[in-house]
Amino acid sequence: MxxxxxxxxxxxxxxxxxxxxxxxxxxxxxxxxxxxxxxxxxxxxxxxxxxxxxxxxxxxxxxxxxxxxxxxxxxxxxxxxxxxxxxxxxxxxxxxxxxxxxxxxxxxxxxxxxxxxxxxxxxxxxxxxxxxxxxxxxxxxxxxxxxxxxxxxxxxxxxxxxxxxxxxxxxxxxxxxxxxxxxxxxxxxxxxxxxxxxxxxxxxxxxxxxxxxxxxxxxxxxSPYYLLEKKDVKRILRQRPEFCSKADFGSMLLVAGCYGMIGASQMAALGALRSGIGRLTVHGPRCGFIPMQTSVPEAMFHADQHDIVITDISPKHEYDVVALGPGIGTHDYTVRAVENFINMSTNPLVIDADGLNCIAQRPNLLEHVPPMSVITPHAGEFDRLFGPHTSHESRLKTAVEKSAYYSIIILLKGRYTSVVRPDGKIYFIGSGCQALATPGSGDVLTGIVGSFIAQGYTPDLAAAIGAYIHGMAGTLAAENDGTFGVLATDVARNISKAIRDILN
Ligand SMILES: NC(=O)C1=CN([C@@H]2O[C@H](COP(=O)(O)OP(=O)(O)OC[C@H]3O[C@@H](n4cnc5c(N)ncnc54)[C@H](O)[C@@H]3O)[C@@H](O)[C@H]2O)[C@@H](O)CC1
Ligand SMILES: Nc1ncnc2c1ncn2[C@@H]1O[C@H](COP(=O)(O)OP(=O)(O)O)[C@@H](O)[C@H]1O
Ligand SMILES: [K+]
The missing domain is CATH 3.40.50.10260 (YjeF N-terminal domain)
Structure with a gap:
């Protein structure tokens, strides 16, 4: 609308x-x-x-x-x-x-x-x-x-x-x-x-x-402003053909996790898998190997040389998309690894959470983020990147300005999530509810957005339909568990149901 x-x-x-x-x-x-x-x-x-x-x-x-x-x-x-x-x-x-x-x-x-x-x-x-x-x-x-x-x-x-x-x-x-x-x-x-x-x-x-x-x-x-509704998402989402294989649904490298935050890798991986990614590899510190391989056996794990933090992001294969940031921390080694990786990247990335906090320590790095990348800050991460704001309105105005300046898509999270495009268009998404205010739910969103880019949706639409489906998954989870007790894993578990509801 x-x-x-x-x-x-x-x-x-x-x-x-x-x-x-x-x-x-x-x-x-x-x-x-x-x-x-x-x-x-x-x-x-x-x-x-x-x-x-x-x-x-x-x-x-x-x-x-x-x-x-x-x-x-x-x-x-x-x-x-x-x-x-x-x-x-x-x-x-x-x-x-x-x-x-x-x-x-x-x-x-x-x-x-x-x-x-x-x-x-x-x-x-x-x-x-x-x-x-x-x-x-x-x-x-x-x-x-x-x-x-x-x-x-x-x-x-x-x-x-x-x-x-x-x-x-x-x-x-x-x-x-x-x-x-x-x-x-x-x-x-x-x-x-x-x-x-x-x-x-x-x-x-x-x-x-x-x-x-x-x-x-x-x-x-x-109008540059658009409220994304279920019927829009239905129009954008493509049905899976009967004759298909996982090779048709893209590959994604998820760079996530550090000692004490391997859960973030799990949530983001579940977000990607439940939204239909064809192949998923997770890159994380060595301490993530056993937990990831046991809790998310569907994902491959590529171990960093370091035991507890990520020190090097050098993909060994071509991936359709790299999503970067959930739970990686801001250790100096990791900041450097993020810096090197962004400097050599040319395809759109998805950058969230500590990925953004690492960039905040090297503000010039934003200049090198590939065009049409999606960054997914909440208000705190947004202010760390772009300076303090005293209102959500001023944050939205800054998002419009920065999106155009850096040619990136800014997905600003909240009750109404706004997906801001470099041409000034803003999609508003209101499908979520307060059940989503739970640790790890943002990580799930990173996985979803990355997965849709890998599946061939343009980054702006991947961000918009990803945010809609994420919100709806949270709302479906709340129908069972109320608004207090929903876990991020419950949100992830309801993604496939949300997609099924939208397509039917
Ligand atoms: N959008 C639509 O298609 C429709 C709108 N309608 C109604 O019409 C409203 C708009 O009507 P109007 O354009 O007459 O506007 P308003 O009724 O909002 O106000 C206009 C009046 O307020 C005065 N005014 C404006 N700012 C003031 C201020 N700060 N202090 C004191 N006075 C001030 C103006 O001089 C003018 O007399 C809508 O909000 C809606 O309620 C409906 O009647 C029918 C359909
Ligand atoms: N009250 C709310 N209503 C709707 N959605 C919400 C609400 N609170 C949080 N969310 C959504 O939940 C997610 C939280 O993300 P984030 O703050 O990054 O969490 P985390 O860092 O714990 O993963 C965002 O997608 C946000 O839009
Ligand atoms: K009124």
Whole structure:
């Protein structure tokens, strides 16, 4: 699913109005019925509804919802804030006029000062102050109003977006100047900001409501941001032909492990094998020989000359891909081995974990990472490589810049993993869940991404579908074991099931 900017959404909306002859009132009506339906499915008419409406079409949505809820027997208190110089939008004025005499609605239009009403604990606050038309961070009276709403203990439902939040970048916004919603009901499209972890506290749970606005208009519109869904992965994944052999599914060298972290080699090896690699060789220190050969007998093991750390990475054969980093530590010998190896590499690599920490000790080394390599940092590894960041948003912006500069793919891990390409395209992946916050789950991902590159997928798609399948495997594992007890090996065990589910 493409993720559009607020400006693009506005132009899609205008195109629908012009080309299809749909009026803006009709659009508000559609949005409001979807929102009302969602509210009614969650809360009974005994819950008092308190509607805060702004001067634009977000306010119009809120006023229309107020009328619909009153029609369904809810008790509704409405406050319309008509305090800006520009007055009300046409749709907002239309719904205001319609609301003034509806039974069950207590309506107040505020044009000047007002005394804030008591918001009881059992109230459902409907936040229709501002949506995608917000021009600058809230200040003055609106800022105080938002603070007041946030300080209530009520349930807050934000229409389209929490008021005060922007659809894209929010670094300038202080969290206290944004409504902290319990539930955000986005109209037709999710926004870029929904996938950035800093905004999770504003959004609460979020859901996109389909109002059949845009299928034709949005199809041709380009966007650099994309939410990867199951149907996309299904389209990208190739079925295995009946007449096939392991030679058709590529070979991978996994450089992983050191004394005390051989588990990382195991997790990454399982990730590669469970996602269909044809041949897997693991290079690690000699101490890894027995554990790897007994716990992952499907993988070959190539021993370094050193007992406990990797000192030399000189592949003896041609491999379709080399994945480097899980559990290798940052011993001087290993840093040097990584440096020598990267300097002589020409094909795309997958670099994770300590592989990245070794590079962080030789920052110039990034210049020599082969183009279209995939690096897979979590936030800590990212900051070690590219300097400290104070927000996820700034990390994402740096990822876009560095991906272009070094011509590499940056897979930045998190609740929503983002796969950033050098041309600025970002795939967001949200298939995972909190069960994945467990040691070794990142190593499993390294194995998966390497395996898909070896199988012939381009590195950007290998990273994107790899992250999707990894997340889904974690979610499937959580269906059995809950979110606390999933092990990285459970994630690996569910990879094949995830792939089967996607293909069926
Ligand atoms: N996207 C769509 O296709 C649809 C959108 N609809 C709704 O329309 C909304 C967008 O409507 P609008 O474009 O009218 O925008 P908004 O309702 O978000 O706000 C616009 C108004 O707020 C004022 N304003 C902006 N920033 C301000 C600030 N910092 N302080 C004080 N006032 C400020 C503007 O001058 C304008 O009067 C969406 O969020 C959604 O709720 C729906 O009604 C129907 C379909
Ligand atoms: N709350 C969460 N929701 C979804 N995915 C998560 C969550 N926490 C972690 N993950 C995923 O789990 C993996 C953890 O990787 P990483 O931090 O490298 O772990 P490790 O170093 O232990 O292997 C990443 O793919 C990340 O996206
Ligand atoms: K809102």
């Amino acid at each position: 493409k993720i559009f900017t607020s400006a693009q959404i506005r132009s899609i909306e205008n195109a629908v109005i012009e080309k299809e002859g749909v009026t803006s009132i009709e659009l508000v009506e559609r949005a409001a019925s979807a929102i009302t339906w969602e509210i009614m499915s969650r809360w009974r008419p005994s819950r008092p509804m308190m509607v805060f409406a702004g001067p634009g079409n977000n306010g119009a949505d809120a006023l229309a919802v107020a009328r619909m809820l009153a029609d369904e027997g809810y008790t509704v208190t409405v406050l319309l804030f008509n305090v800006t110089d520009r007055g009300l939008s046409d749709a907002c004025r239309h719904y205001r006029d319609e609301l003034t005499n509806v039974p069950g609605v207590s309506f107040t239009e505020i044009t000047n000062d007002f005394n804030p009403p008591v918001i009881t604990r059992d109230a459902i606050v409907i936040d229709g102050l501002f949506g995608s038309g917000l021009k600058e961070p809230l200040k003055g009276g609106f800022k105080s109003l938002v603070d007041y709403i946030n300080s209530s203990n009520a349930t807050i439902v934000s229409i389209d977006m929490p008021s005060g939040m922007f659809g894209e970048w929010n670094e300038a916004t202080l969290s206290r100047d944004v409504v902290h919603a319990t539930l955000t009901l986005a109209i037709e499209f999710p926004r870029l900001s929904f996938f950035i972890q800093d905004n999770a506290e504003f959004l609460g749970e979020w859901k996109v409501l389909d109002i059949k606005l845009a299928s034709n208009e949005s199809r041709g519109e380009q």
